[in-house]
Amino acid sequence: MQQYQVKDIALAEQGRKNIEWAESRMSALLAIRERFVKEQPFKGLRIGLALHITKETAVLVETLKAGGGSVAIASCNPLSTQDDVAAALAKEGIAVHGKKGESVEEYYEYIRAVIATNPHLTVDDGCDLVSEIHKNHPKLIPSIIGGTEETTTGVIRLRAMAEEGSLKYPVVAVNDNRTKHLVDNYYGTGQSALDGILRATNILFAGKSVVVVGYGECGKGVAQRSRGLGANVLVTEIDAFRALQAVLDGFRVLPIADAVKEGDVFITVTGNKHVIRKEHFGQMRDGAVLVNAGHFDVEIDLASLKSLAKKQRQMRPSLEEYTLASGKRLYVGGEGRLINLAAAEGHPSEVMSFSFCGQALALEFLAKQRGKLSPGVIVLSQEVDDAIAELQLRALGVRKDTLTAEQRKYLSGWQEGT
Template structure:
């Protein structure tokens, strides 16, 4: 453990939780062989020597392994929470006490504390920001223009954050390179689909202990996260309805075997609702009005705006905590509507987030995206950049090797054929 006299400034719940956190971080590391290999290389090459780095992320065991990897690479890094209910307090304590990494994150922190931590992060004068949701980057642009001259760039791995970055680019305020980690194949195909699919239902089950078999489960949004939730819910025996605004995704959902309809129609049928759209007020007063007595609503999108909780609270005649992370609102007609996890990320509010094995690839992308920004400092124009294909391929190859899976390679004859236009049938 780091000596008390040398502990960095921090705001965590209780340093006495560190020993439990360390056990859990080490357990997660067993399922993260790719990030382990990157950490071993970073410890030798020190690509982040002299680099101040801020990570705004869910403070979980998996994030801890990323933070330790960045530290091994020489980064002067601090970590803040990207969501008030996503912090694992024992993990935060361990990073401070055992690794000397400054952490500003407490599970259940209020919005004022969260925004104060964003300011603390920017006081670090980062060269690189790892952002979940783009709050730190947005604050940098709006309030800290004087710090942009030394800023190298940012990385973002949430759909919500990418949407915000695209809006910044459109408005001409994105004056630095930003890496779109979310669109890497080894991120969204796996993290968004398999990670969100499993962890969302894990959070629902931990919060409610309800049987999902036989329930009508409504998934709002059929992007990669929505596909994962729908697939896993179907596997557990739920009758799945999908709501969408994109006609192509709606057709895909229908051909995947799900009923597709507007939310106003689904609202009358659903037993459980999961929002994964990244947009605002997907479930609104007109939907609450037609829901069944006891209908449950939750969110697995990044911010707590997908469900219009302000309207629900204003309409309800009372609210009570039925279980941990389970609030029951009583409506004027006597029926109840149950909100899980305060409308925040249910997979992190009531559970532990994505499994380590899938976050291994996501955080490998984060680590290598940060390295790419530093290596290419001054060479990249402002804008959004995809993860290089060779990096995606490297991460996939490392993961396959760790899983003991081998694949074919092209023969010389196939190489010639696939790269030629002169050879036909």
């Protein structure tokens, strides 16, 4: 097995600078690293990761290594690897497997390279690593202490596995930390999805009709930031309460069948399949831009779009033009994969510091609880979440208040009333 598989090891110098740049924005995670250096929570443990190979992920990888872990990483998306960062990690002796633009076959080859290291701990983003282990390498499961999962889609898949009794080791749903989904999904996707669209298209948002498909944590952020740039934001939802939230936040809510006729830009963030599909493409405006920021590339039915198109060409990096029989042109960003990672650099480092503090502390928790946890999906305690928020506040130099003794007593009692 090759020690690493990267596009070009000569890119390592720029990758190292990018990692240093990310570090300079991730001091909360660096504070955890400092403690890990002393306490060595992962001494003797092998950690296998399938994450987007970005400069921020590199800071996490080096934190786990500093904590005594032996780390192997594969990318969790064929288009998200930052090749210079991968090269820099390889140069540091990390077993890194990923190239921007890798094929689906290579994608699974790289995941299998991580599995081949026989990890004690797994770190996943989307559950492909966990499902590959369960489907094709079940013999490894007895030596696995536990795993962590980064994103909503992965947690949904893990809960489905747990429900049918298929999940055979404990996995921490890092996404369920408040300091993850209310920050990363909301502020992170809100900014970086637009960053991806702008890098792919350089269009003006002001005055455009932007359709946000799905008003969850990611969709809320994307809708807010689009409005901030002057777009008229339309929202589609299938959940009654979230549709109401969108209305009360000041957005127009309508069915996708109507929205397709009005949108200049469509951004899918549902974690669901074919939310924009065959019957919709022909009704769209000429020049409409379609992107996805949900985990998998299944939200826009690209196979149908391809079958409808009489011509297809790469317009510019991360932007493909599809010409329909009517002559109408539609533009798809980042091949329908996460636009913020395919066309830009993913979330800002400040945001990933929150998420990866959660990953680091979840892995430490699993290592400490070795042998004591049952298979299933675990949510970290409120104390861990609060500790991450405290670290972030300290990193930002922000001071908050604390309860007085009188207030603590008041909040824990029931006798005092009108």
